[in-house]
Amino acid sequence: GSAKASALLGEGAFAEAKVEQFVAMASSSILPAVKTIEDTVFGTTKNPAAHAAAVKSLKEVCKVLNTELQGKAWITGDAITFADVYVFVTLVNGFQLALDGGFRKAMPTLAAWFEKVARLPVVVKSVGYVKPCQKALPPAK
Secondary structure, eight states: OHHHHHHHTOSSHHHHHHHHHHHHHIIIIIHHHHHHHHHHHTTSSOOHHHHHHHHHHHHHHHHHHHHHHTTOSBTTBSSOOHHHHHHHHHHHHHHHHTOOHHHHHHOHHHHHHHHHHHTSHHHHHHHOOOOOOSSOOOOOO
């Protein structure tokens, strides 16, 4: 298994750097936005302005990812890496709470990638079937 595990981290220095870049981007940009969306939708925090800003921020990152994924099977190229797994996991609640059908239609490459990762047997076994929302959920009143 260690050859398979190291492949997940990227084959070669450039691929490894790309994996690290996307993990860092997800940690610094996606996670905080999704956390705010969760807190405002579930009512832990009542702050419609923070919700709106978080959704806007998340959508900006998604535009970057949509562009980055064009012409590629996976985030760093031809093979799945930890970047795909990590970015997917950070996006799950964003897709379930905020990134509605209309937005996903405007980001077809990202949406297709998300669906592909969501259907991987290991993902289904770990997190169940992820169903993105048709309509974004509003912040709690």
